[in-house]
Amino acid sequence: MQTYVPPIDDYRFLMTQVLDFDRAMADIGMEVDxxxxxxxxxxAGRMCAQRLQPLNRTGDEExxxxxxxAVQLPQGFADAYRxxxxxxxxxxxxxxEHGGQGLPFVLQxxxxxxxxxxNLSFGLIPGLTRGACEAIKAHASDPLKAVYLPPMVRGEWTGAMALTESGAGTDLALLKTKATPKDGDNYAVSGTKIFISSGDHDIGGNIVHLxxxxxxxAPAGVRGISLFLVPKFLPDASGAFTVRNAMSVGALERKMGIHAQPTCVMNYDGATGWLVGEPHKGLAAMFTMMNAERLMVGIQGLGIAGGAYQQAAAYARERLQGRSADGTRGPVPIIEHAxxxxxxxxxxxxxxxxxxxxxxxALQLDRAHRHPDxxxxxxxDAFVALLTPVVKAAFTDFGFESAVQAQQVFGGHGYIREWGMEQYVRDARxxxxxxxxxxxxxxxxVGRKLAxxxxxxxxxxFDLIAADLEGQGAPIxxxxxxxxxxxxxxxAALRGADADALGAAAVDYLRLFALVAMGWMWARMADAATKGGTPLHSAKIAVADFFAGRMLPQVKGLAAALSAGAQSIMALPDDAF
Structure with missing residues (x-):
């Protein structure tokens, strides 16, 4: 495989010529240029390319x-994490305040x-820990924050999120795990959770389960759910965390991808835990973590697409097959084929x-947290809330599609493990x-954020996009x-729609929304590129024209599908499927 090339020139272009990074930092009082x-x-890119990419395939295979x-990570993972x-x-x-560096979230x-x-499997470990820290910071008591946040922020301890049960996935109202009051402020937590990423591993230190x-x-339904902090290790008489809590790994899930990531079935057998936030308000507390994770997951789709693209582009420049378009040369690099x-x-x-x-x-999130006004x-904050489901869903849909297209560039070699492309497809899914x-x-x-x-x-x-586009004459x-x-x-057509209409429209509407948002970004990049004269600027204009002519037209088909409504989706009786 080709060694990963961190896209630093692209980040620099975005910061200095598209997103006005320095001004954004000045607005929120951060001394970062x-x-x-x-x-x-x-x-960071050097670390990813030199330390983590070499572990990706071996981790997948092992x-x-x-x-x-006890869970053992693939060889090299624990050392790399430390x-x-x-x-x-x-x-x-x-x-x-808790030992972090406080740098802008856009860098994160x-x-x-x-x-x-x-290395997607590796990246999940710090990502989940960061999300757990957000939930603890926002909702836990001060004593819990004081004990758990500093070592988690430093990465000495890690975090995991335990929501799903075999009978309660998306519908958390069905969950059955119980928490019974013990002495003091402790609770005994009992139940089984599935699909728990980073539920156990051999990195060392504590693993803090939410x-x-x-x-x-508890009342029935989601209004009766509470959130508990349940660590793998409890403090001993001296205060050191050496006492094993009553929780165990029942099994490791056997998965299509992310093989190096330990996805656990977790058994809590009267495990000691502490309430995070108010009783019966656990879902709101957990969504603090979930919303942070959803942005991270969207970026996973983006990252896999970028990594797969680099491999496919390098292969296309080197692989000789077929003749030139005019038939005078051959074999030619397949990059010449349309x-x-x-x-x-x-x-x-x-x-x-x-x-x-x-x-x-990400800059909007920094603004939401730090702006003085x-x-x-x-x-x-409202813009971040609106865009979070778009980033999560559209980036992962396009990310999977991109992994498949990059694999296709390799032809039959893309289906063979040694080239690494099939792992991108499996991991992206x-x-x-x-x-x-x-x-x-x-x-x-469509059901919450548009309202x-x-x-x-x-x-x-939408008005912000329109204002940016005003006066621009480029095709994009x-x-x-x-x-x-x-x-x-x-x-406008979705305003006041019933549940069936919203459900029928949702996926197509989100993709339409995402294409427009990406078109906006391409317009901004193309406009900035007209003011420069480097190969990077020329490439931006060329790719913007491609997006305008070959990808953005998807919106017309999506709009037509949306106008068809729910009738054709709901007409077939349930028993006819």
Whole structure:
């Protein structure tokens, strides 16, 4: 395989010429400029390429193993993680109050992209820990924060999220895990959870599980769910965490992909835990973690697409097959063939637009957390809420499609393990499923997020795009203006729709939304590129034209499908399937 090349030049272009990074940092009072940010990303990229990519295939082939009740990661993973944490990468964007570096979240998200491009199984460990820290920080008591956050932020301890049960997946109202009060503020947590990523491993240190369970007096449904902090190790008499809690790994899930990631069946047998947040309010507390994870999962799709693209582009430049278009030369590198170029450009057009949209969204999150004006914080937070299901679902859909297209460039070699492309396809698939399936994300968008502030958030976002496009004459700007009008019309048509109509429209609407948002990013990049004269600028304009002519026209078909309504979907009787 080709050694991964971190996209530092692209990050620098986005920060300095598209996203106005320095001004964004000044607005929120952060003393971080584009040069420092690029240096940090360059060092992170070097670590991903040199340390983590070499473990990706060997980790996939070896997989995590359950031996005598304990999980062992593939060879090299535990050491690599400890090096990762000791170098400070686990604490990059975390709150300095708890030992974090407090750097902008945009750097965290782009680090996540590089982690996913080089070793998705590895990247899940710090990503889940970061999400658990967010939930503890937002909802736990001060004593719990004081004990658990510093070592978790530093990466010395890790985190896991325990929601799913065999009979309770998306519908958490059905979960059965119980929590019974013990002495003091402790609870005994009992039940079995499945699909628990990073539930156990041999990195060392504590593993802090956030577990959804019901108290004895809990009302039925999701209003009776509480959240508990359940560590693998409890403190002994001296305060050291050496006492094993009453929790165990029942099995490791055997999965299509991410083989190196230990996805566990977890048994809690009266395990000691502490309430996080208020009784019966656990779902709201858990969604603090879930929302952070959904952005991370979207970036996993982006990262895999970028990593797969690099492999496919390198192969296409070297692989000799067929004759030139005029028939005078042959064999020629397959990069000369129009269909191969179409596949590569389709992947690249998504990756570069997705990278820009991820950066814009992350800057909004930084703004939501740090801007001195409460109104600006609220506006930015609303934009992040609107875009979270779009980033999660669209990026993972396009990411999987991109992995398949990159594999296709290799022909038969893409189906053979030694080239590494089939692992991208297998690993990418899970991102469309976990942290809320993409269908659930689409329903969240049309059912909840479009209604934020009576629809004003979505309309504000559309107006922002329109204002950016005003006066731009490039093909991508004109095409995006037309697409934006289709999106406005589709949004208006969904207002007041019934449940069947929303369900029938959701997935197509989300893709339409995502294409318009990516068209907006391409318009911004193309406009910036007209002011430069480097090969990078020329490439941006060329790929923007491809997106305008070959990918953005999908919106017309999506709009037509949306106008068909729910009738053809709901007409067939259940027993006819």
């Amino acid at each position: 584009g040069d420092l940010a690029a240096t940090i990303l360059e060092e 997989g995590s193993r359950l031996i005598d009740g 090096e990762f944490a000791e170098a400070g990468w686990a604490s990059l964007s975390s709150d300095p 998200l782009w680090l996540d992209e590089m982690l996913s491009a080089t 577990v959804l369970a019901r108290l004895p007096d 269909d191969v170029r179409r596949m590569l450009l389709s992947v690249r057009a998504f990756v570069e637009a997705g990278r820009a949209l991820a950066g814009w969204t 409460a109104a600006e914080r609220g506006k930015a 899970i991102a469309q499923i976990y942290e809320g399936t993409n269908g659930v994300q689409a329903m969240d968008l 934020l502030e009576g629809g004003a958030v979505a309309q504000g976002f 700007a004109a095409a995006t203006r037309d697409a934006l009008q289709l999106l406005r019309d589709a949004t």
